[in-house]
């Protein structure tokens with residue numbers, strides 16, 4: 001159970017899966033720090049909604065790919081007072097659907113910078129604060145991967161899928177490295193979820209339904225449930241797990 005002033009920081013918390021997770025975290029009693037990249041009004045409106053429900057809520061603009069911005073975000077959270085109990089590495093991007101031949105190195109670098117380096121940077125800052133070896137009280141990290149990490153997304157975005165494969169490997173490694181310091185690291189691999197992210201790839205998410213055993217898209221709230229379970233004490237013996245929430249896909 002959350003304690004007084006236990007913060008959960010959610011990267012990319014202003015929309016989609018991140019926003020659903022922010023609402024669920026607040027509902028179970030955590031204070032929530034909402035990171036975003038561009039859309040300040042969306043983050044601000046969500047923070048106001050969470051405050052109206054009685055929780056503390058912060059918004060933090062930072063490109064997770066930028067080490068200085070990430071460091072400043074964690075410093076701002078320190079200044080708010082209270083303990084960082086959890087981090088959800090949810091910020092992620094896709095790119096327009098393409099085959100290998102049409103991809104550019106710039107595209108690959110941006111995908112890896114946001115999805116992989118961003119996760120590493122935030123894990124590093126969080127671990128420095130949570131580690132019992134550094135006087136912290138422990139904590140939980142949940143990395144948002146994708147079922148694409150296993151399927152590989154041939155013909156659409158093999159590069160995005162590869163970033164999520166890296167997130168899986170990082171999750172397993174960090175789980176084993178950090179558990180001795182009281183930090184549980186786990187991951188969630190969503191299937192096709194009904195959010196705005198698909199407009200960036202130009203893919204029609206509804207067109208994927210036929211290939212999903214449950215025969216519908218997932219809702220952001222269904223991913224949030226898994227994330228919040230992994231963050232909490234109910235998952236106290238769950239370390240290095242990758243939880244597929246994908247309607248059987």
Ligand code: NAP
Pocket residue numbers: 011012013014015016017018035036037038039040062063064065089090091092093114144145146147189190191192193194195196197198
């Ligand atoms: P979304 O609706 O596109 O929302 C993305 C969020 O990330 C927004 O809050 C956005 O902020 C933020 N963001 C983007 N780039 C950022 C950056 N460089 N630094 C900080 N924040 C950044 O995405 P979603 O569908 O909820 O996806 C969330 C996560 O789930 C991603 O990691 C994605 O890869 C993964 N996932 C999604 C699906 C799916 O079908 N939706 C499936 C598998 C995995 P702004 O609005 O301010 O730009």
